[in-house]
Amino acid sequence: MTSSLVAWLRYEVIHVWGLVMGMRAINVGNLDAGVDAPAVPTRAQLNQWGRAAYANLWADIAATLMPPDRPMQSGRGLEIGCGQGEGLGYLTTATPLDWDAVDLSLAATLISRWRGHRVRRAASQALPYADAAFQVVVAVESVMLFPDAQRSLGELRRVLAPGGRIGLAEFRQAGCADTRALIDAACAASGLRCLSFVDRTEAARRAIIHGEPARAALARWIPGFLRRHFADTLSLEGTARHRRWLDGSHCYWSAVLARADD
Numbered sequence: 307m308t309s310s311l312v313a314w315l316r317y318e319v320i321h322v323w324g325l326v327m328g329m330r331a332i333n334v335g336n337l338d339a340g341v342d343a344p345a346v347p348t349r350a351q352l353n354q355w356g357r358a359a360y361a362n363l364w365a366d367i368a369a370t371l372m373p374p375d376r377p378m379q380s381g382r383g384l385e386i387g388c389g390q391g392e393g394l395g396y397l398t399t400a401t402p403l404d405w406d407a408v409d410l411s412l413a414a415t416l417i418s419r420w421r422g423h424r425v426r427r428a429a430s431q432a433l434p435y436a437d438a439a440f441q442v443v444v445a446v447e448s449v450m451l452f453p454d455a456q457r458s459l460g461e462l463r464r465v466l467a468p469g470g471r472i473g474l475a476e477f478r479q480a481g482c483a484d485t486r487a488l489i490d491a492a493c494a495a496s497g498l499r500c501l502s503f504v505d506r507t508e509a510a511r512r513a514i515i516h517g518e519p520a521r522a523a524l525a526r527w528i529p530g531f532l533r534r535h536f537a538d539t540l541s542l543e544g545t546a547r548h549r550r551w552l553d554g555s556h557c558y559w560s561a562v563l564a565r566a567d568d
């Protein structure tokens with residue numbers, strides 16, 4: 307099996323598991339500062355932390371796209387890698403835009419459609435939309451999965467309308483300063499520029515650590531032969547990824563990009 311087939315199958319399994327277990331936000335989650343996290347959070351709370359990643363990202367986009375004296379009234383938005391549509395649920399109610407989305411996973415596409423969203427099964431590197439069709443394009447924790455990041459960024463740039471914004475949120479096994487430099491270089495090669503960059507590592511680390519008991523309980527339902535494979539993805543205690551969140555060698559960032567020629 308090729309690595310891209312394994313990567314695709316992995317998300318089919320994750321989304322079916324998420325549907326069965328009620329895990330709708332398949333992301334690290336950005337627990338809001340000041341929230342008193344319970345010792346053992348519920349699935350609903352994990353989903354709420356996952357939605358907070360979208361709320362934080364939207365606040366960044368709105369701050370650069372819609373100054374208070376020029377609020378956006380309408381337009382189109384596109385999410386890349388929408389998963390089960392939990393973030394789309396937030397975006398469609400909290401923003402004035404009309405949202406489309408794509409995901410590579412068949413399970414994710416069907417679940418999101420069933421939840422009432424307009425989703426196509428497509429890949430970031432070949433978006434089935436016209437040039438300059440969207441005022442906003444967002445991707446929450448799918449950027450790291452793009453098989454050809456440069457080509458995908460070029461596609462995001464192609465479908466972005468003049469004056470529009472791209473919002474990205476992602477984690478990475480590196481420091482935020484290195485990541486910022488990488489984004490600037492990738493933008494320069496794709497006709498984009500980075501308008502803002504936010505280090506969200508602390509909020510993500512809090513969500514990971516506080517959510518550990520709930521995720522460990524959910525992981526017990528994963529068949530034994532698959533559990534080891536997904537333990538690291540879930541950042542469960544004892545895994546390399548869990549250690550990296552604790553020792554600060556994993557960062558979480560969000561960025562807002564615009565066309566370089568704007």
Ligand SMILES: C[S@@+](CC[C@H](N)C(=O)[O-])C[C@H]1O[C@@H](n2cnc3c(N)ncnc32)[C@H](O)[C@@H]1O
Pocket residue numbers: 317330331332333356386387388389390391392393408409410411414428429430431445446447448451452453
């Ligand atoms: C970590 S999940 C995040 C899902 C959702 N954004 C959320 O926060 O709940 C990543 C998603 O990206 C999708 N994905 C991976 N590679 C992709 C690609 N090249 N184009 C579009 N979607 C992709 C996966 O199928 C998966 O649903």
